[in-house]
Amino acid sequence: MSAPGPFDPISLEIHWSRLISIADEAATGLLRTAFSTIVRESNDFATVLMDRNGDSVSENTGGIASFSCILPVTTKAFLRRFPAETWRPGDCVITNDPWLATGHLPDFTAVTPVFHRGALVGFAGSIAHSPDVGGSLWSADCRELFEEGIRIPPMHLYREGVRNEALAEVLLANVRLPRQTMGDLEAQVVANQVCARGVAEFLADAGLPDLQGLSSALSARADAAMRAAIRALPDGTWRSVLEADGFDDAITRICCEVTIRGDAMHIDYAGTSRQVDRGINCVMNYTHAYSVYPIKCSLDPFTPRNEGSYKAITVSAPEGSILNPRFPAPCSARQLTGHLLAGAIYKALAPVMPERIIAECGGAPTMRALFSGTTAEGDRFSQVLFASGGMGAAPHRDGLPTTAFPTNVGAGSIEAYESVAPLVVWKKQLLPDSGGAGKFRGGLGQEVEIEVRAPEEVRLSLLSDRRDHPAQGVLGGLPGGAAVIELGDGTRPHPKSRTTVPPGARLRMHYAGGGGYGDPRERDPAALAEDIRNGYVTAEGAARDYGVTP
Template sequence: MRQAAMSDPITEELFRNAISAIGDEMVLTIYRTAYSGVLKNIMDYSAAICDACGRLVAQGLSLPGHLCSIPVALQAVLAHFGDDVWPGDIFINNDPYDGGMHLPDIFIFKPLFASGERSGERSGGQSERPIGYAATICHHTDVGGRVPGSNASDSLEIYAEGLRIPPLKLYERGEPNTTLFRMIERNVRLPGRVFGDIRSQLAACEIAARGMADLVNRYGSEQVTALMVSMMDYSERLTRQCLMELPDGEASFTDWIDDDQIDIGVPIPLVCTIRKRGDSMEVDWTGSAPQVKGAINNTFSYTAAMSFTAVKSVLSVNMPNNDGVFRPIRIIAPPGTITNGKLPAACAARGLTGFRGVDCAFGALAQLYPDKVFAASDGGNTGLTIGGYDKALNPFIYVDFISGSWGARPWADGLDGNTCMFANMASFSVEVIEAENPLEVLDYEFIPDSGGAGRFRGGMAQRKTWRMLADEGVLQVRADRQTHRPYGLWGGGPGAPGRNVMHPGSAGETRLHAKITMNLKRGEVFRHELPGAGGWGPALERDLELVARDLRDGLVTIAAAARDYGVVAAGDPPMIDAAATEVLRGRLKAERTPLPAVAWEPAS
């Protein structure tokens, strides 16, 4: 039975939790029903509820990288269709130059009506206005283009990257758009998997429709609308209050992407300036490189997402993710730059720039709020795809996003084997990789001594090695931080650089570039090593118990303990000689020049 309309704090809190739970249930629905490993194993997707104006109201447990993308994509749909929205309609969009981010990320939107799925017609045939929208975004295994997985970083323009879908109706009043379905089927390498994942998005939207119907039945449509507005206003108030707690100031930071795979060896600057005044903040990317030839250009929504993620991480309250968080934070990203590419800029591998952008924003925030910001993470996850055909010409595509580590924090070590904050993805099960693809995973392990040294050390890097079991295929890798290492803060050292290696440990071992598109033949072995994360604080001030723990765990070797931390150890298991350590640390303190506030250096 519908309850009387209320606007007291208890009702608002119950509503916030109820609608957030719908977003979480949408996320779990995709997890349980998806076909592809990139969704069911890595969890590269998000789900949300938006209001009738396309504003984000509640985002499920998913990716910070999608913080701003959903409302931008939905508002592009609304701009195209206006009032031409009916029960049974389902919208689709992946066009980076019309609301999308990059082509593998397909948005599905379902309008939610107070009357559920009834006809919704008023007198004169006027459509009932939606009360909100269910929104999902999923990274799909393949959307066509020149390279399996549609995610190569060496494409030169958007037209080479795959099928570009402008805002369209996938279903109209409950009827499928058969023309569009056929177009998608003929332009992707694995239509069964792509359509299976689209159906998982549709299922999540149906869950949202049922959840919204329950809320309307409980509160009434007018009160639901008012409570959604209240929820966004609540997040805005919390965000402004948290910003007021921070000192005013301005700081800039420049970091460098190694290159774009086209102009090899030419570093690409990312410049972030943070301006904090009162209850608002400005994140300005002016000074960043012009858009590049390679496919690492951001759309504005992705640059906004990386900016919001960095700022939100230094706030004292974890308020609900919605439009209210965005309002006090202004994003400046000049068009035609790598942070806001213009048509026909390629953008399939824009994830690299987004991950690096978060660390760049942290570099500026660290100067303003040194006790709240951790050192550079591993540079984001590495995107890797291996695709080809078997003897019967059946396609296979393995898509992996290899997660790494967090930078050292002002109060603790960085996290080992944990995806960077902006990605928030899971690790692909080795058993599933081998069961579903013609590949053998030879190792997946931490790399000793790879975390940046410091009072608190950076997270350790990982390596992963594959052997090709098919006759041949295309290997594509999107990685970075092989030249410009993850920075340390306040005397902490930089993390180890990443590496790509063919035939590691053999006479034919060959070092490769960070970004690769190449053929891989049967029996060939490829290894990727992620970068380590940066350290925080002087390494000679590290607690001996922490060094002893890392020595026991094999994360730091005896040689590195002496070199980086001035710790003398021997034996198996290693035992620290406290007296010798005191002497060595005294000598190293006299010899060493203190590292600057931000420790960055090119890889040797």
């Protein structure tokens, strides 16, 4: 039996804050016990608390937004496979199936039941990007899903506190970094256990039998906030088209149509490019997550997120398109398509809410370089550089430099990065003139130079875009600087493929800048002068883009 309602506003706020802190505590548990720098340094994870229906109640404040949106969807899929009455204390179910979870194999989802006084009251969930899933490395050039790594259907990693050693043995036999891979998975189990303990303590302190009444109240509050924000906009339909590099000659074309009717919004991607036989396809879970999240950021940024935040927004994409591919389409680099959706949505809505959108981001999609090989001691390594281009400019300020959006993965410590792999980062600095000119300037990209210090050749996998299609400005703003990847000898490797590089080779990457907002001629002269003093804009850039000679 659920607690009676409604809750008074003060109690609701207090309860909600504590539930968020429980998710944050779970995140701390994951960070402190994870093995890979992907989790410990780069923040590529999320923790979510859900009620017994699998609806999200709270999520950690620094988690990856797409993960938090998708975890309830995956938990509901688990419940269809394993009905609620079959779950036991000490269970943990995992999967990395792209169509059930986050859209590519490197992300593992782990869900643990939460019990209170012998009854199932909810679920604790976590998602983390694994350091390795076997197969082709994290790459963009595979032809089908089966090349991209091992796929684990929903299975018990733990059953009543006992680890499924057969599953663990199969998984670890298929990955290059078994210690890190299992270490991160076990860290997810720990995080879920921390969350479960916190919920039991909370229910005891609050005198509640379960989470259902509170979950309904919190969801209704989040839903009401989003619907009020949508209702404040005029009814109508707005459209945009965004193009990206795609793969070779197959340019990605995203057609976006946003319709507002009353307090509801529908986002439709009819006309978007068909799925391709390369790993940049974006499954519907990921498409939905990175469609609703930008709307949340622009219309209702301050209400904490949960299941209710997105009920007013529906999303559709044609089956067989690059935003809703059919199994077994390759999708390992699905972020190279999914991260573009915020730009397409904001471009469509610019005429109706120009004060609430930003220009396209140079860090959307993110650019990744994965090095894999053997150290001088004979140990395997596989290390990803997490770095970002510049954010798009906003209606009231310049874009943030080297900051990711819509993802919020961080770069992490270069010292930690170099400590776990034979790689030396010689340069990591802002790129002058890379921010698109405008009344407000786009965020600067960066230049990174890495030397390979391994005793043998290493495999390099590149996942990038924005080479031929830089981030566009909005409402008169100019595009940001384009992405560039080249080796020390001047050759430019394929931006979405795997290659080998010899010891001593250096890789130089220019991360793209964000687009500008508004007419560059309207930029505050004092702000431009400050940019020139700081080296963000050169004298040549000022003359070319702003018509000003310093």
